[in-house]
Amino acid sequence: MEARAGAGPRRAGGVLGAAGPSSANRATRTPAAPWARFSAWLECVCVVTFDLELGQALELVYPSDFQLTDKEKSSICYLSFPDSHSGCLGDTQFSFRMRQCGGQRSPWHADDRPYNGGAPVALQREPAHYLGYVYFRQVKDSSVRRGYFQKSLVLVSRLPFVRLFQSLLSLIAPEYFDKLAPCLEAVCNEIDQWPAPVPGQTLNLPVMGVVIQNLLPAPVVLSSVHELDLFRCFQPVLTHVQMLWELMLLGEPLVVLAPSPDVSSEMVLALTSCLQPLKFCCDFRPYFTIHDSEFKELTTRTQAPPNVVLGVTNPFFIKTLQHWPHVLRIGEPKMSGDLPKQVKLKKPSRLKTVDTKPGLYTSYTAHLHRDKALLKRLLKGVQKKRPWDMQSALLRRHLLELTQSFIIPLEHYMASLMPLQKSITPWKTPPQIRPFHQEDFLQSLEHAGPQLTCILKGDWLGLYRRFFKSPHFDGWYRQRHKEMAQRLEALHLEAICEANIETWMQDKSEVEVVDLVLKLREKLVRAQSHQLPVKEVTLQRAQLYIETVIGSLPKDLQAVLCPP
Template sequence: LSRPLTRKKREGGGRKIKTRSWPSKTAATNAEVPVPWSRFSAWLECVCVVTFDLELGQAIELVYPQDVKLTEKEKTSICYLSFPDSYSGCLGDTQLSFRLRQSVGRSSSWFGHEDAYNRDAPVTLQKEHAHFHGYVYFRQVKDASVKRGYFQKSLVVVSRLPFVNLFHSLLQVIAPEYFEKHEPCLETVCNEIDQWPAPVPGQTLNLPVMGVVMQVRILWMEKLFRTNIILIHLTALIDLHVIRCFQSVLIHVQMLWELMLLGEPVVVMAPSPTVSSETVLALVSAIAPLRYCGDYRPYFTIHDSEFKEYTTRTQAPPNVILGVTNPFFIKTFQCWPHIIRLGDLKMSGDLPKQVKVKKLAKLKTLDTKTGIYTTYKTFLHKDKAFIKRLLKGIQKKRPSEVQSAILRRHLLEQTESFILPLERYLESLMPLQRSMSPWKTPPQIRSFSQDEFMKTLEQAGQQLTLKGDWTGLYRRFFHSPNFDGWYRLRHREMTQKVECLHLEAICATDLLTWTKDKSEVEIVDLILKLREKLMRARKHQLPVKEELLVRLEQSIQTIISSLPEDLQTLLHRQ
């Protein structure tokens, strides 16, 4: 797969700089050879190197593979999102994450892997169709040989997968080597990635790279390190350092959880892109296993193509979480309802100093103090005993991994206790299995009624452990993008379940006996309907056992065999 490097002119205006690209994903020497880079594409969209050019500013120096279909708009966004802005003052090595909206009309390069993976993966870890995730390793060091006096370059991994732990760990292995040995090292790495097995939920995968084996299992577990084997259990977006992200806002965890649950517009103003991206991803993961269905940008700059869309004052702010570092945004986002202003962590004795909730009117100057600027009042009361437990853990120097596990478990249980009454109500909307008849259209799922659901809350008291206005919280939740996304997903799953039950009812029936006193027209109509049912089951990949589908196919063939030969011939041709 190795070929000599080629030089390519940078498209667009300004000075032409060297852009190196490697072989195409789609070129194959003959029809029998597998498509190159198909395994690579199961994990990554591409790898980019972004450098600083004196005349052009940030510019893409290298893209791998050569024919990756990034638009000019996407390339420009990657350039700006791959460098900390000038206010951050990041010297040395910095890691950050970004999320980028893909251009309209472009298609995925993941071939056939996509449906199989998303069908089995947890919703919080599924491949994205409309966004890219970027994982950045940025290096800025003094260099007298460079005109500006600094070496500035970013190695960027672009993927549709939200595997923050994996890709940042990958960059920690390959980026230092790349900055020292340059293109040949990166070419070797990408060839190694092209040998990786496709991501499969529930399976342990060994991913070798540069003499290290990254062992991955896509589950809700911890991240551990062992000698030359890095064991990474992928969780919903961010895992190990969630306690670090929330250290200064622990007393407000309940408020932050509610803001995420309701999909409220939030701006996180942080001192660095690392803090910005980690905090936004920690917030998004706070409501797992519920999928956050609003937009979120771990790192957002004034050069982003959506900047005008998100900063217009002619309409209400959209359902998005933005992570920013430029103080300019303080003035730009004064109309937003919830702003979290973070600074360097300060200690009060042996405890991290907790930021205060402040009025939005006080958010005026560039030197605005740390705090949560909002008028939001929580529906539920704080769990003071839990907060005290975490703070005591900090005092006793409890390991951050343990603290993070305690916090994640608390947030998980709170989300599950919120979703459980909704799940139970949905179950009551399903038609009874005994109402399934092979001779009738499957019965309909009853419509979701908010008022009817509210009446069921009286029986859900044992699950709703925190005190507060649960009814008010649910009513607000019903107007959020998270409810819409959750209900659409669950309704689709319920519809598939009804189809499966109907299919089982058909397979449990003696269809041949039914045809004995039926006309040929009725029998042909039955065969066509059964074939359509079988095709839909396989096309939609319904959760039914393969032997059930085989049995249905055999029943169809048995019925066809009972018909006159000319009709059999006609049906076999279809």
């Protein structure tokens, strides 16, 4: 998006995913915590510069007391600069993702359940990784011994709001490079006044403006905080988008070799977002270098390649990762006439030298037939100069419908494994969720398969069979099973609260009554901490039941269960 200037504060707006239950503002829960509101958005802000003796060096971390381990500092330094093969002159924006190595975790948002409970899975906080959003500037400067000014401003967060943070950087980085530390401190103080992110709410986020000709503050409105320009990212691979979608669905190892970190990171983020609303459960690194602390772990030849999407710019990786089953090499964007030039599908055996031409190098055969009508429509849109946001919307809708067509039969089958509500009785342990039998599911596809919602032909059964072996099936199943178990427990709590507690207590021993109190309390605590989907009236009735049951016990037991 284009950065504009203004003398006064600006607003970056956007909607945080789908509407969901609101979460309490962390700053109001912990008013004494320093940088509480800031930390709801960012872990820290870093400045990385090029030192003639040290190479990339961490010049500044803000807030200054935020603790990063030496390994994390080293990773941020290397990942915040394009490698020497990229030759990025001017300003470049890109993203990276790195594993947390035991450094600080802000205590005032250690409990992410209120936010994550209302956010779509793709927008939930990263529990074990840092996301870095980089604005790198390299310009000629005769006052510097090396002849170039080279510096990166980096926002480190756990939130995958790539569009919001890149837009924020485009506003503040040019100002920072001119005015340095005082400007950065002012911006961080403004962010510390932002309300906490709440799923489903439109954001009003004032941030320092930069001067432009008309001297008027102007709003910067984002349609979302996270969505990339999908069509621009996928332009060179439109003919292979469905195959790439399948590779992502199956969690296949993929290397994206791009000419620069911005192209690399955008392509990786576009690929990992094309499964929405399904959560991407594999590892991904939008920009990865040979200096990364996990380089040996991720590139070893002693075992099968891990389930990870790597974005790289150094051609050295072609030699290092020749054993990987899928390599996507993309060059600088080119046109063939008035249409975007498409990379060709090639066999991995042709991936031999650092001069290898652009292409998708894989032996994989797609299970589904290509949607030629979509491709024709998108290419016609290019010729007619249809706005890129409309092109992206078309492509995103196609991928969304494809994912939903694949997932809906799984959802329907999973729902059939839930015990019937009439089988849930107040005073008995609720029945178990039935096990997922893959063959039973595959047999159900004849009458309730993807063909009901998708016109694409192909080997859907083969795709499901491979999906069952992928991290995404495991991630999806665990999440759905957890949700169903919570729903089952909530229904059981509702059944208890609708029963006649006095009648039940008539022939029960004190031990049984005390046991009921303890179990009800446990359920109540879990329900109140957003782990159980129950209504407020049920919570109130459960509390009343606890008080009623305790009141029926002898005074000495009451004192134990309700200490002063």
